[in-house]
Amino acid sequence: MEKYLNQGIKPLIEQFPVLGDILNKYDIGCTDCTGGSCLLKDVVAIHNVSPQIEADLMYEIEKAIYPERDVVKRVVTEQDLQEKKELKYSPPVKQLVDEHSLILRWLDLVEDVLAYIQVDSEQAWQWIAAGADFSRNYADKLHHSKEEDILFTYVDQSLEIIQVMYEDHDHGRSHIKQVYKAVENQDVELAEKHLLAYRALLREHIKKENEILFPWMDRNLTDTQVGQLFAQFAAVNAELQVDEKYRQFVLEVEDKLKKQVS
Amino acid sequence: MFNPGGGCPGARMQVFGQQSETGQEEQGKRVSQLRQWPVQFHLVSPQAPYFQGADLLLSADCVAYALADFHKDYLKGRGLAIACPKLDHNQELYVEKLVQLVDDAKINTLTVMIMQVPCCSGLLALAKKALSQAQRQVPVKAIVVSLQGEILSEEWV
Numbered sequence: 001m002e003k004y005l006n007q008g009i010k011p012l013i014e015q016f017p018v019l020g021d022i023l024n025k026y027d028i029g030c031t032d033c034t035g036g037s038c039l040l041k042d043v044v045a046i047h048n049v050s051p052q053i054e055a056d057l058m059y060e061i062e063k064a065i066y067p068e069r070d071v072v073k074r075v076v077t078e079q080d081l082q083e084k085k086e087l088k089y090s091p092p093v094k095q096l097v098d099e100h101s102l103i104l105r106w107l108d109l110v111e112d113v114l115a116y117i118q119v120d121s122e123q124a125w126q127w128i129a130a131g132a133d134f135s136r137n138y139a140d141k142l143h144h145s146k147e148e149d150i151l152f153t154y155v156d157q158s159l160e161i162i163q164v165m166y167e168d169h170d171h172g173r174s175h176i177k178q179v180y181k182a183v184e185n186q187d188v189e190l191a192e193k194h195l196l197a198y199r200a201l202l203r204e205h206i207k208k209e210n211e212i213l214f215p216w217m218d219r220n221l222t223d224t225q226v227g228q229l230f231a232q233f234a235a236v237n238a239e240l241q242v243d244e245k246y247r248q249f250v251l252e253v254e255d256k257l258k259k260q261v262s
Numbered sequence: 263m264f265n266p267g268g269g270c271p272g273a274r275m276q277v278f279g280q281q282s283e284t285g286q287e288e289q290g291k292r293v294s295q296l297r298q299w300p301v302q303f304h305l306v307s308p309q310a311p312y313f314q315g316a317d318l319l320l321s322a323d324c325v326a327y328a329l330a331d332f333h334k335d336y337l338k339g340r341g342l343a344i345a346c347p348k349l350d351h352n353q354e355l356y357v358e359k360l361v362q363l364v365d366d367a368k369i370n371t372l373t374v375m376i377m378q379v380p381c382c383s384g385l386l387a388l389a390k391k392a393l394s395q396a397q398r399q400v401p402v403k404a405i406v407v408s409l410q411g412e413i414l415s416e417e418w419v
Contacts, residue, residue: 088417089418091401091402092401223371223373223401223403224339224370226418227369227370227371227401228370230401231400234398
């Protein structure tokens with residue numbers, strides 16, 4: 001089994017097509033992946049599934065590869081369950097998760113802000129412009145650059161999951177570029193198209209990072225690396241000093257839209 | 263395990279009996295991972311070269327006796343200070359030293375290892391107090407060790 005664990009998932013699925021069905025059954029969508037160079041062992045480890053699911057999944061995979069073998073399913077202990085009960089992040093990774101929370105709060109407002117164009121067009125366009133600035137300077141310049149320039153350098157950047165994160169960031173940037181254009185021309189259709197696509201992209205992207213990538217990275221970081229990351233993030237925060245400004249922006253839009261509803 | 267019960271959990275008499283997972287004598291000798299002297303928190307200097315930019319381990323006195331693999335798993339690669347939050351005097355000095363270690367020695371991380379007995383949590387409280395007074399912030403990890411040397415919890419705080 002060891003040799004298969006160290007093989008790329010795509011050729012493995014080609015050799016054993018049933019593996020694709022098994023992974024799909026557990027919501028690990030390797031069959032749709034354009035790359036597929038992740039090793040089987042990484043696919044299982046990265047997805048941070050529950051101990052019971054991991055035991056079931058590995059049993060089914062091994063049984064599919066060796067149908068004649070008397071495969072024994074790993075018994076999940078109480079200790080396994082305790083360890084996986086809740087996601088806890090190291091302080092620097094928690095900082096990224098907290099930044100995600102602010103980004104999600106803005107994304108939750110996007111639809112209402114677009115609808116507000118019918119109520120007070122000038123105010124709505126101001127918010128859309130400020131939201132594009134938030135996306136460019138907070139979500140991207142502060143947050144994504146912490147990931148790309150710092151966090152991702154602690155792992156093999158050729159890993160597929162990291163490549164996917166880079167692609168998501170690039171797609172996000174091109175959506176925001178279009179939102180800026182929409183603001184310039186007061187083009188409602190263009191703003192709606194790209195803001196909603198940006199929202200869908202980032203929600204999915206953040207879910208992948210919070211639930212899969214970050215817990216996996218945290219499990220592999222040494223304490224010394226956690227300290228180094230924390231110091232590097234602190235230097236970026238001190239240099240940019242944008243956190244408070246954008247927190248206030250999100251709070252202000254939340255507040256005004258809430259008042260509008262009530 | 264002999265346990266007459268009653269009294270302070272930190273001072274209550276207990277006998278655990280002999281423990282050996284494999285039932286065999288361990289072979290070979292281990293190398294000490296201690297890379298400094300002194301280690302007692304009143305005696306160490308925050309200016310010491312081995313604390314500059316270091317991962318600091320602040321350990322309750324009893325931890326190294328309870329935890330069989332203390333050197334290999336926790337002391338290795340770290341600067342060390344030991345203290346007893348129950349018995350040591352002048353613990354305000356500990357807070358001051360910790361602040362200096364964070365701000366001046368610019369330690370990279372702080373790991374606080376304590377025993378499971380309630381009075382030992384004072385060491386973690388002391389570390390938190392120091393962090394609240396320091397200009398810099400560093401990641402702090404708390405590790406709680408059982409009386410019989412198991413890791414009960416290990417988490418960033």
